[in-house]
Amino acid sequence: MNTSQKELIKATVPILRTNGNDLITYFYQRMLSNNPELKNIFNMANQASGKQQNALSGAVLAYAENIENPTVLINTLKSIGNKHVSLNIQPEQYDIVGNHLIGSIKEVLGDLATVELIEAWTCAYNELALIMISIEAEMYQKTINKKGGWKGWRSFKISKIVKESDEINSFYLKPEDNKEIADFYPGQYISVSAFIPELGHKQPRQYSLSSYSNSEYYRISVKKEISQNTTTDGIVSNALHNKKEGDIIEVSAPAGVFFADPKANNPLVLVSGGVGLTPMMSMVETNKNSLQKNRTVWIHSCRNENVHAFKDTIEELNNENEWLTSFVFYETLPESETNAIEGRIDLHQIKEEILIEDAKYYICGPAIFIKVQYQSLVALGVNRENILYEEFGPQLLSLN
Incomplete structure (x- = not known):
């Protein structure tokens, strides 16, 4: 891009700040109407809720x-690249997106979309697409070169289903x-693609791997979301909960930038809410x-012990291993005796236990949960560079 084109791009920043969501909403409508096959790739629940539009804008x-x-x-682009690789996004699909994005800019901006502005944005998009294609090509190659690695979708059999709580089932795949399967870092995820009869097409979802890396199986632990709307987040989780042992699903290779390096010696402080405990279980x-242990x-928080997945496993690990200390917060305490703390997580309440030299802090849960815990850690003096977080759905938070 030349200097004048860059200036034109920067001149559109105020428009994007005020009307970016309208532009992106129009873009998705245009693209999915003209290329309905992409509904197999895009999370239609996030489309319905507006989360995807917010993330892209x-x-x-x-x-x-x-x-x-x-x-x-670059870190943001790598995170997006991991998600794209898990969905088997191909270079030619960038052409489709680019055509509809530029077309949307023309149609939404009207007279403001001068020839020079369109040329600038076309150049900008093409440069970004090349960066992403390069990042993803490297990721694809790295995965293929792994022992047991593969590209795209692969058929897996559900070998075992285990009820972990009133809401969460584990699926052993x-x-x-x-043949062999690729290893993974604790905290990474796989994508699962399932055909949804109510929608008439496939829908992909990412689920954190909830076990240690091994050569025999992947384990995901999925919360069954309760909803009546066929385009909400619960449609794929419900489809999975209706599966039986022996059923076949399509799975992508492990991906993700939220993980704990198993070779590092840093102490770990894990903060999870609800089903956000799944990557922590893997860690x-x-x-x-x-x-090295x-x-x-x-520190985990959920509504009550009935929805607390892996409760007995975590208690056993805590009791048998000196390297692990666990705290549990329930919004509603059981009538029976418990070591759980009533209420939601208050990190200030246990600051002596979590302020550890050289520790890495990992947070996983809904966006508001992450934001509160992140701010608490910063208030306690934890360096932002040592705080990592994984947000459910599109990555809307930018806290670091």
């Missing part, structure tokens, strides 16, 4: 604001071809099976 705004040096967004199981403090 925020990303477009960030790119425009940093057009002089888009490399400052083994490859239908009985704790991995630590249990490692030689990093000191770990796990």
